[in-house]
Amino acid sequence: MSPQISKSDIDVSHIEKEYNQAPQTTHDAAERGHVATDEHGNALITFDRAAEAKLRHKIDLYVVPTVVVLYLFCFIDRTNIGNARLAGFEKDLHLHGYDYNIILSIFYISYILFELPGTMLCKYIGPGWFLPSCSLGFGVMTVAFAFVRTKEQACAVRFLLGIFEAPMLPGIAYYLSRWYRRRELAFRLGMYISCASLAGAFGGLLASGILRLPHFGSTKRWEMIFAIEGIISIGVSIVAFFTLTDRPETARWLTQEEKDLAIARVKSERIATTEVLDKIDKQKTMKGIFSPVTLSTAVIFLLTTVTVQGLAFFAPTIVATIYPEATLIRKQLYTVPPFVVGGVSCISFNYISTKIDRRNILMVVCLPFMIIGYSIFLATTNSHARYGATFIIAFGCYTFGALLNSQLSANVVSDTARSGAIGVGVLFCNIGGLISTWSFLPSDAPNYHVGNGLNLSTSAVSLFIAIALEFWMRYDNKRREVADFDSAVAGKSEKEIQDMDWKHPGFRWRP
Structure with a gap:
């Protein structure tokens, strides 16, 4: 690998004068104090594509599998209460009316409260230790849920479960942004966020298998679902402490040349940046949170999560109303x-x-x-049509977690702004999750006209916002092309230029 300076459209002497020394190699680009882009955001070095591909595959092998398994059991431990409901959870705890919805909602109250602080704490402590610790915590809480005997106990454990699960989705998205370029990120986010849907599938299979067992220790029936799945989460967390590398600089499985390349290629997309992992900064955090793309994307996140989480929590209930004569195992x-x-x-x-x-x-x-899926639910009570509609809805809704997190990550510059943007996006996401716990009410059964109508409305509004955001980003990029660059940065120090983040005139939105 022999990276060279890219000469096209770059006045290197001007860049050196304004931003310190321009990087000559991937090692220089990885070092603090050097920028890896020109004033317009163009990379100052080119990379050996073969070396990059080899490094990317190596990162895929060492980083992605661990976060995929962590999030799989994070989502299983969150939604297995839906499977337990079919197995007698409500009856054994003597729940009535809206008690089940209340227990679901308690989880999201703590989730929302600890979402953004948890994401910032993830950056401060480092994902390599923080994420396995959170996973260990929610594994313990899942086991504890096997021993609840009253509504109050169930609410308390679900509240604690929400605290430990809150940083997982934004924390993993932020963690992966340390390793991958913006265009590479969506697929890797998709690999772990697909676990939200696969957890529904695997959770149903696992629950049906567990319920075939006569007992597990002193637990029986629905308690076994929580005890066994919680123990698996604890085991996965312990392994993750040893396998989850915090960042490229600390990766024992990378050579020094590979570490420099890993840092330099991420840095080469961040305009005016002199370090990939900057210190937490209030101005940059606010830029990440209050970006127009962040806020618009966060609203879409909120609206689509009403469907994603609603489907996860209530799919077993919906299926039971479609096929009321089926056996418990068959419903699962x-x-x-x-x-x-x-x-x-x-x-x-x-x-x-x-x-x-x-x-x-x-x-x-x-x-x-x-x-289309929710229109079918509202238009007919035919069981086959309604079951088919669940496939159509799942096909559309489970793409959004990765696409939205990737859009949040791609449209800010600094690491601090990125953690803020992802944190507020997932905060809105979980407000949608809280709404979803009240989307399918017992009084609305068995056809759930209100719940299906709500989801149809949120999908339609999301479509309108997404189309409007597409046109706005294109318009603003054209406006930036003709903006006066010199007057925008005149008299500003290096730190002030960095703190501009997405307001930097050389920045372009990535729709």
Whole structure:
């Protein structure tokens, strides 16, 4: 590998004068104090594509599998209460009316409260230790749920579960942004966020298998679901402490040359940046949170999560109303195929996103599937049509977690702004999750006109916002092309230029 300075359209002497020394090699680009882009955001070095591909595959092998398994059991431990409901959870705890919805909601109250602080704490402590610690915590809480005997106990444990799970989704998204370029990120996010749908499938299979057991220790029936799945989460967390590398600089499985390349290629996309992992800074955090793209994307996150989480929590209940005569095991198994379809579509659409380096337009493509699915639910009570609609909805909705997090990550500059943007995006996501716990109410059964109507409305509004955001980003990029660059940065220090983040005139939105 022999990286060279890219000469096209770059006045290197001007760059050196304004931003310190321009990097001459990947090692220089990785060092603090050097920028890796010119004033317009163009990379100052080129990379050996073969060396980059080899490094990317190595990162895929060492980083992605661990976070995929962590998030799989994070989502299983969150949604297995839906499977337990079919197995007698409500009856044994003497729940009535809206008690089940209250227990679901308590989880999201703590989730929302600890979402953004947890994401910032992830940056401060480092994902390599923080994420396995959170996973260990929610594994312990899942086991504890096997021993609850009252509604109050169930609420308390679900509240604690929400605290430990809150940083997982944004924390993993932020963690992966330390390793991958922006266009590479959507597919890798898709790999772990697809676990949200695969957890529904695997959770249904696992629950049906567990319920065939006569007992597990002193636990029986639905308690076994929580005890066994919690113990598996604890085991996975312990392994993750040894396998989850915090950042490229600390990766024992990378050579020094590979570490420099890993840092330099991420840095080469961050305009005016002199270090990849900057210190937490209030101005940069606010830039990440209050970016117009962050806020618009966060609203879409909120609206689409009403469907994603609602499907996860209530799919077993919905299937039971479609096939009321089926056995308990059969009802659990009926929930599996739609989630498999959702997982396949998530990985497929995010692979396409990586290839075309686009995110927003793919959201516009996926949202009509959700609109069609909920229209079917509202238009007919035919069981086969309604079961088919769950496939259509899952195909559309499970693409959004990765696409939205990738869009949040791609449209800020600094590491601090990125943690803020992802944190507020997932905060909105979980407000949507809280709403979803009240989307399918007992009084609305068995056809759930209110719940299906709510989801149809959120999908339609999301489509409108996504289309409007697509046009706005294109318009603002054209406006930036003719903006007066010199007057925008005149008299500013290096730190002030860095703190501009997405307001830097050389920055361009990545729809």
